[in-house]
Amino acid sequence: MSEVLFNGHAGRLEGRYHQSSNPSAPIALILHPHPQYGGTMNNKVVYTLFSCFQNLGFSVLRFNFRSVGRSQGQFEDGPGELSDATVALDWLQSVNPEARQCWIAGYSFGAWIGLQLLMRRPDINNFIAVSPPANEKDFSFLAPCPTSGLITQGCIDEIVTPSSVTALVKRLNTQRNVSVDYAMIEDADHMYNNHLVDLYKVVGHYVLDAMKKKAPAKKRRGRRKKNELQEDDTLLLENGSADDSDDFDDDIDTADDDFDDDEK
Numbered sequence: 591m592s593e594v595l596f597n598g599h600a601g602r603l604e605g606r607y608h609q610s611s612n613p614s615a616p617i618a619l620i621l622h623p624h625p626q627y628g629g630t631m632n633n634k635v636v637y638t639l640f641s642c643f644q645n646l647g648f649s650v651l652r653f654n655f656r657s658v659g660r661s662q663g664q665f666e667d668g669p670g671e672l673s674d675a676t677v678a679l680d681w682l683q684s685v686n687p688e689a690r691q692c693w694i695a696g697y698s699f700g701a702w703i704g705l706q707l708l709m710r711r712p713d714i715n716n717f718i719a720v721s722p723p724a725n726e727k728d729f730s731f732l733a734p735c736p737t738s739g740l741i742t743q744g745c746i747d748e749i750v751t752p753s754s755v756t757a758l759v760k761r762l763n764t765q766r767n768v769s770v771d772y773a774m775i776e777d778a779d780h781m782y783n784n785h786l787v788d789l790y791k792v793v794g795h796y797v798l799d800a801m802k803k804k805a806p807a808k809k810r811r812g813r814r815k816k817n818e819l820q821e822d823d824t825l826l827l828e829n830g831s832a833d834d835s836d837d838f839d840d841d842i843d844t845a846d847d848d849f850d851d852d853e854k
Contacts, residue, residue: 591644594651596681599673601662605653606631608644609685616691616715616801618643619679620652621700625665630658635697635720638786642794649689651682668703675707683713691715691801695793698750698780702727708736716800718793721747721780725754735762740771740796742789744778771796 594607620643622636623629630636631652643650655671656663663670683689692711695718696704702722708714709731717739722729743755752774759772773792778785 594653594681595660596677598656598661598663598677600656600664600670602660603653603656603662603674603678604631604660605651605678606640607651607682608640608649610647610649612647613686614688614690615686616648616693617682617686617689618648618650618693618695619675619682619704620650621675621694621696621704622652622655622658623698623700625655625658625671625699629699630654633697634786635782635789636700638782638790639695639697639718639720639793642790643693643695643797646794646797648693649682649686651678653678668706671699671703672706675703676710679707679711679714693717693797695720697721698723699727702729705729705732708739712736716797718742718796720789720793721750722755722758723750724758725751729758732762734765735768735770738769738771738800740773740793742773742775742792744780744782744785745774745776746778747780749780 591606591608594605595602596605597603620631620636620639622631622633631654636652640650640652653674654661655665655674657665661674665671679692679694683692692714693716694704694708694714696702697720701719704717705719705722708717714737716737719739719741721743722741741755741759743750743752745752756772759770762768762770773796775782775785775788775792778788782789
């Protein structure tokens with residue numbers, strides 16, 4: 591992982607970037623929660639998402655919105671942060687011109703920004719929205735939602751009401767040709783305290799399943815060996831098999847050890 595700086599419309603933006611060894615690896619952009627409530631790219635949920643995509647072989651970028659950390663500019667509560675996300679995605683695509691897929695993932699305020707970016711960028715193939723603030727922000731712009739994705743929500747979230755997110759998911763799933771998966775994580779609060787590994791698993795397995803569905807089919811005869819099936823999926827964990835869910839679970843059960851404790 592490396593520190594990166596790139597130019598936004600309000601000045602310099604800072605980020606953390608992981609480059610996959612595979613030039614055609616998919617890419618993912620991770621967006622952090624509300625800057626005025628302590629949200630940064632080092633937030634534990636953001637780091638969880640970043641680590642998940644990294645371990646699944648993606649090239650992945652997380653960055654600070656304007657006014658956060660070393661990122662320049664002033665907070666704008668939406669328009670400016672959407673501009674930042676647009677620039678960040680442009681940068682990520684510029685250094686990965688052969689990427690075969692593009693994902694957006696955001697947490698809370700970052701989920702709201704990410705879904706707005708989704709509406710403006712047809713090159714985004716899928717999304718992860720963690721605890722989107724449906725009780726505080728207007729999501730009517732998702733009409734229609736342009737692609738399928740995953741929304742997660744903690745059952746005891748004290749900031750984003752679970753009922754508002756459930757209603758959002760139901761509305762999105764009435765639209766044609768879109769399937770939004772919904773994962774309610776039992777006993778998880780807004781910060782996913784003591785449930786970060788659960789979030790990691792839910793997101794990781796969703797990404798694996800979605801990538802397999804989008805992978806081009808190859809015609810072969812006869813019984814297939816497991817390693818051949820893995821090659822056809824075109825998505826391998828950097829430290830193990832993408833098809834072996836037991837190994838995947840073992841790898842992420844220790845994820846909490848890497849999380850920062852000083853950010854919310």
